[in-house]
Amino acid sequence: MIDKQVADAAAAVAGIPDGATVMIGGFGRAGQPVELIDALIASGARELTIVNNNAGNGDTGLAALLAAGQVRKIVCSFPRQADSWVFDGLYRAGEIELELVPQGNLAERIRAAGAGIGAFFSPTGVGTLLAEGKEEREIDGRRYVLEYPIRADFALISAYRADRWGNLVYRETARNFGPIMATAATTTIVQVDEVVGLGHLDPEAVVTPGIFVDRVVAVGERPWLRDGVFVGGVDLEGSPLAASAEEAS
């Protein structure tokens, strides 16, 4: 029997060594695998290279991993945000290396790694600072730059539901980088709200087939889904709700 479930988040992230390249899913807070990141922090792995769209928000999740001093370098498209103060401080202090990649090239380079493509010509970034030093070519009258795959040793992603074979479905825009990161890492580790029985996911609607998944951990339904109404986390602008407001409610 194939059963990719592990007991808890600590078991899920076991074996991630110092110096590993780790893709972490999510776009801002949506789809960020917070429980897996917390377990990675607890594991103490250091000198990590992280691939994510952003560079952490507020003081939790990816930001907490950065704050713990475990990250040597981050590959992302959009580090600077209203609530990226942890990254900002590390960057200004010269304590973290940044590789900035346009978001679509980031996504396509991750896909290319998973799809066995050696390199591809992208029109994005042509003639800009972010294409400096890259091979350029005109094809059918349009300029392109050559972009290479981004691979990882591990991917930590968040999905909505899984089965024991590792088939995954996501929820709304929390899908974002999960499906492509799952294909691009040697070991793909997934946290889900719930593991359902084999055959309970519609085979027409599976987004990530289990072939791309190595470990699955159920972290439980998020309270705002269980209760049918959102009661915490972010406001309409995506900013974290003040802790005091949450406690007062």
Add this chain to the structure above:
Amino acid sequence: MIDKQVADAAAAVAGIPDGATVMIGGFGRAGQPVELIDALIASGARELTIVNNNAGNGDTGLAALLAAGQVRKIVCSFPRQADSWVFDGLYRAGEIELELVPQGNLAERIRAAGAGIGAFFSPTGVGTLLAEGKEEREIDGRRYVLEYPIRADFALISAYRADRWGNLVYRETARNFGPIMATAATTTIVQVDEVVGLGHLDPEAVVTPGIFVDRVVAVGERPWLRDGVFVGGVDLEGSPLAASAEEAS
């Protein structure tokens, strides 16, 4: 209001000129848009370049289009089959041009056209006849050949259900080339069993977002789906059932 539905298959294929490049979905018979192909035959468009995985089966669908003498060239991976007698005859008579492409390169080149990729390095076909004359490069110790996008003027595909915005879901392995061909043609034309109300397709399970679709025609549920049991078409080996057997039943 956006409504991509057209009245019938003839209206769906209207405007396909002589000399057009037309992608036709399907893998063998599964997902072949037979009603659209019949309408294309009736339209009389000639000198077509067809992109399909195969080169027609039996005497219907794509094979009938070939038999009608409307196809100048076919781009495919697997023309020769037990029931590809129409193509075989034309090819041996020198009446049709063939461009043979490994199936995965065919799929990825179609995707590249839809995704705005100028070219990509593929490991498939390296060192073979089908890579002769192509640019080769070693990347990270592996050999690749440079492959270019395949675009089309029109794509004719078959899906299971659509809504009036052109969102599509497919059925089982009839999905095959439909989703990528939809992205790679200037005008994408889809036949479906049924058009459902806007919002009736699960947004998590839409395979082709409507942005890629220009015209939708409902051709009615296939009898073997409506009746809940398959009663014609192909046998276990994929060969066409004898017409006499069907008539006798």
Add this chain to the structure above:
Amino acid sequence: MTTRISRNDLAARIAADIPEGAVVNLGIGAPTLVANFLPEGEEILLHTENGLLGMGPAPEAGAVDPDLINAGKQAVTALPGAAYFHHADSFAMMRGGHLDVCVLGAFQVSQNGDLANWSTGEPGAIPAVGGAMDLAIGAKDVYVMTDLLTKSGEPKLVETCAYPLTGVGCVSRVYTDHAIFDVTPDGFVVRELFGDNTVASLEAALGLSLTPKD
């Protein structure tokens, strides 16, 4: 003398140019205002590059769903007929030229259509590009929404961008608070003047030679 229209009026003016059925991506910041002025009863599809086509308006405050956000990480909704997809598919949609229009902000636009909107090149600033470069080269029409002048009075329409580029020759039209400009092989063509602006007054303000519309 009236030479400027408000940001909301400009958003409404842009919205009026978007035809029914168009697929549109509205960049972070001022361009998101355009959504408020899209004509009622017409169907225009909004794309957000983090994986949603058919984006709806902001939810009620009590119905925020953290899984459902736009590219600016603001809470949004999904309309009936929406579809979700992953980031590679979303950017394939853009890079492949399937979006009709995107509306972006700008630091500078040059007369050959170069766009600078991601970095002022200041030493010590933290760079961030997000999807700007992909949007700039992706949509069939790239509209820029911007003030004509910076707060300190410097022209944002220029002969050559001084700031780091986002995309080369990618802008098709610039909507400013003073006038609307088409980017053409002959440089900026004044498409529409707001208030008391004239081609001559704009040429003086920009220090550029402009072409009046035929």
Add this chain to the structure above:
Amino acid sequence: MTTRISRNDLAARIAADIPEGAVVNLGIGAPTLVANFLPEGEEILLHTENGLLGMGPAPEAGAVDPDLINAGKQAVTALPGAAYFHHADSFAMMRGGHLDVCVLGAFQVSQNGDLANWSTGEPGAIPAVGGAMDLAIGAKDVYVMTDLLTKSGEPKLVETCAYPLTGVGCVSRVYTDHAIFDVTPDGFVVRELFGDNTVASLEAALGLSLTPKD
């Protein structure tokens, strides 16, 4: 003297080497027989490149579904836990090295692991390649299932392929009716002998120098 095992016995032998949990693609023709011998009660996932992972056995004759076929265009079924995907995703799965094993037929295999299985190069023959070249370079292990000799007695394991190649240096193991061979940097290593075959008798039949297994 017994020197050959049957095709079914060979299929069973291959099946015995596939571990539980493996993802496997069985090529058109003889390799499909392997599915009949996969151990009951173990979960081995079958991939078919036309867009299905979790393929099941052939349906009952009265339950054929024309939308549900394998790469050989034969009617199949889908197991609980299956997933459908389109052709670009399916071949990305292969090309990206995610399949554990594929089993392919062959015209010839060379001692450096080149595979020839798509064309005999005969003038006038209609060429067809399908997914063979993608499978050859895609799986972590490429197993070839073949007779040792052609019907006319020519070796199919050769120093250099005479037929057009499907893939270069891609084969990891060859299962023949006479013996099993690993492809190594030192050429063919005899992994297992069937019946009365010896390394010497195989060397004589093939005209090749073979290495015995340690």
